[in-house]
Amino acid sequence: EQSVVKNVxxxxxxxxxxxLETALTRLSxxxxxxxxxxxxxxxxxxxxxxxxxxxEKIFQTLPYFENxxxxxxxxxxxxxxxxxxxxxxxxxxVTPAALAREGVKLGSKVNLFDDVNAxxxx
Numbered sequence: 001e002q003s004v005v006k007n008v009x010x011x012x013x014x015x016x017x018x019x020l021e022t023a024l025t026r027l028s029x030x031x032x033x034x035x036x037x038x039x040x041x042x043x044x045x046x047x048x049x050x051x052x053x054x055x056e057k058i059f060q061t062l063p064y065f066e067n068x069x070x071x072x073x074x075x076x077x078x079x080x081x082x083x084x085x086x087x088x089x090x091x092x093x094v095t096p097a098a099l100a101r102e103g104v105k106l107g108s109k110v111n112l113f114d115d116v117n118a119x120x121x122x
Contacts, residue, residue: 006047006048009046009047009048010048010052012046013046013048013049013052014052014056016043016049017052017053017056017058020058021056021058021061021062024058024062025062028062028063030063031063032063032064032065033062033063033064033068034068035064035065035066035068035069036068036069036070036071037068037069037070037071038071038072038073039070039071039072039073039091040072040073040074040091040094040095041091041092041094041095042091042092044072044073044091045072045090045091045092050070053070072091073091073094074089074090074091074093074094075088075089075090075091075092075093075094075096075097076088076089077094078094078097078098078101079101080101080104080105088100
């Protein structure tokens with residue numbers, strides 16, 4: 001049963017690698033690509049993701065000065081929230097944590113706008 005799951009995931013990862021290579025090729029436009037690639041979200045914890053990147057050797061066909069560093073982000077990497085890293089952990093929480101952080105920032109700007117608007121008689 002595990003081998004069946006492994007084969008299904010491997011096929012999906014192959015599609016992911018093709019998409020990654022296509023996107024990076026479009027981004028490069030003749031220039032060297034950045035030294036780091038960040039992965040986040042629940043999919044970044046798929047078994048075999050890193051090994052497959054090495055097997056596929058997609059970085060050898062792209063304009064890098066050297067193979068990029070692969071960084072896996074977790075929820076605790078998103079700073080600026082109360083209780084950083086205490087509750088929001090794991091790669092599946094990067095997007096919610098980042099959205100919450102931006103919401104807090106936006107909320108403070110909306111309140112500032114409301115204060116300015118009120119002081120102008122609005």
